[in-house]
Amino acid sequence: MSVEVEVLGGAREVGRASIALRYKGRVLLLDAGVNFDEEDKPVFARTVPPRDVDGIVLTHAHLDHIGTAPAYYITYQPPIIATKPTFEMARLMWEDFLKLNGYYSMYEDAEVKRLMEAAVYARYYSPIRVGDEFSVTLYPAGHIPGSAMVYVEVGGRRILYTGDVNTIYTKLMEPARVDGMPPVDLMIMEATYGASTHPPRKIVEERLVAIVEEVVDRGGTVLIPAFSISRGQEVMMILAERDLGIDVAVDGMVRQVTDIFLENPSYIRNVELLAKAREEFLFVQGWQDRRKVWKRPGVIIASAGMLKGGPSLYYLKKIMGNPKNAVVMVSFQAPGTPGRKILEEGLFHETGEPIRARVEWLDLSSHADRRGLLELVARIKPAKVLIVHSDGTVADSFAQLVRDKLGVDVEVAEEGRKYTL
Ligand SMILES: [Zn+2]
Ligand SMILES: [Zn+2]
Incomplete structure (x- = not known):
């Protein structure tokens, strides 16, 4: 049985992150974000049928990773996994989002409430079983407080999704940590700044x-x-x-x-x-x-x-x-x-x-730059890299860098396409 990765949003685009991992017909959803068009109207990530979803993992509380999630709680109530600060901030973000965009929203306050009832508070490094097939472990992502990278084991495969990641010390955050992580078959990574270097x-x-x-x-x-x-x-x-x-x-x-x-x-x-x-x-x-x-x-x-x-x-x-x-x-x-x-x-x-x-x-970014991202790939040494959360040309240039410097098999994700492993 193969594991299928479907990119529901955030392909060649910064934001609207959402990825479905599918195995034996069951889905683990990684993030479900929203973006905004030129008229500032929300553009939601694609969705999969909520009845297929065994669980949802939210990497962190930014709207571009959580803004679509409550839409899964209209008639179903799958467990949703994140750290405690992520849930606390996410609730504020959803309330604010509905205040400003309620008219265009796929969901209302009632769905946010139902989602919070399904919350599973996770700690870093502690594996959580989701449904019959998935095991999920969060690792510190260094991006904002509570942010996590998601390590998944399913059907004998190991997958890492970075969410948004930072690899330097800031006043608020320690850098992303991957020590103790087993080798992964697939690393799905952000590359927001895959073509630039932040000043010291x-x-x-x-x-x-x-x-x-x-x-x-x-x-x-x-x-x-x-x-x-x-x-x-x-x-x-x-x-x-x-x-x-x-x-x-x-x-x-x-x-x-x-x-x-x-x-x-x-x-x-x-x-x-x-x-x-x-x-x-x-x-x-x-x-x-x-x-x-x-x-x-x-x-x-x-x-x-x-x-x-x-x-x-x-x-x-x-x-x-x-x-x-x-x-x-x-x-x-x-x-x-x-x-x-x-x-x-x-x-x-x-x-x-x-x-x-x-x-x-001033550049006070909370994302790793191309050097930081490359070092992260070098440390994790995945068999394959799939790039998301990055503008098209930036993603292409970072993919080239990974190929040339590390010789790792790499692809820039396309929306709606399914990748199997
Ligand atoms: Zn993001
Ligand atoms: Zn973010």
Whole structure:
């Protein structure tokens, strides 16, 4: 009997991750994410019939890995496996997603509730049986707190799915770990940055601090739009470590996620530093704070990271007209988002006005770059690599690199195609 791998989303595309492993007619689903089109409407991953699904594994709480998952809970209730922080953050993400996109959604709050009832909390390195055929073990992925790589044994085959992965130390995270993992037949891997090299982390951190000090010294306000999960906290920790004596305000969903991190200390590399930031920085409580913080010199860390809404958009409107201020982007800015418009054209998307504040972009990525990804393949030494979660040309270039440098059999996944092993 062969094992079949079907790519339901995230082929030649960053996001909308979903993979079905099929054996004897039964399915183990790895992630079920969503993406957004140019009009910002959700594009769901393909689905398989929920009655065939023995279980679902979520690698981490980013929407591009979880946004389709509740759709499996309309009439069925398969067990769903993830770490505790992943479930806690995922619940916030689904609620927020439904608030913004409910009209286009395949599911509602009731399905999210049914999904949470089926939650199986997993720990790293502890195998879990799923149905009669699958065994699942999570390994730390280094990407965001709670993130996991998924090692699966089924029908005598061993498969590793990386989810999103990082191989360097950040303030929040230790790198991905694979020690003790048996050799795998197939490694299904992300290659978001398979064609680029990140600058050394230390240099980026110092640059961030230098910009902040410069702007605040001249009486300006620095707005840092940041993703709620991880990037916001990473920036908080970089600033807290230095004792700059500068006012820092934190606003948006970053606040709730910070509290989830603090409640799950074993998933954070340096939880004391995060606790210090939580204590020293102002967590904006409401409009009274919000109206005040942009009027004083200091830093504001706020979601949403691409300025699509949330408090970061409010602050942008308040500070963008004054060249004394600065907007520092630290998150990926997807094409068509307000953040991308600022970076590429220096314009405010709603009115077309020029942004007069200083605009900067810093690479604080939570994904491994091409060197990190290549090292990961070299350590795991899989018989075959299948590339997902990567733009087409990037995926092709990374596949070539793996072939040339490591001589490993490699393929770029195509959506809907079935691979057997
Ligand atoms: Zn992703
Ligand atoms: Zn991610």
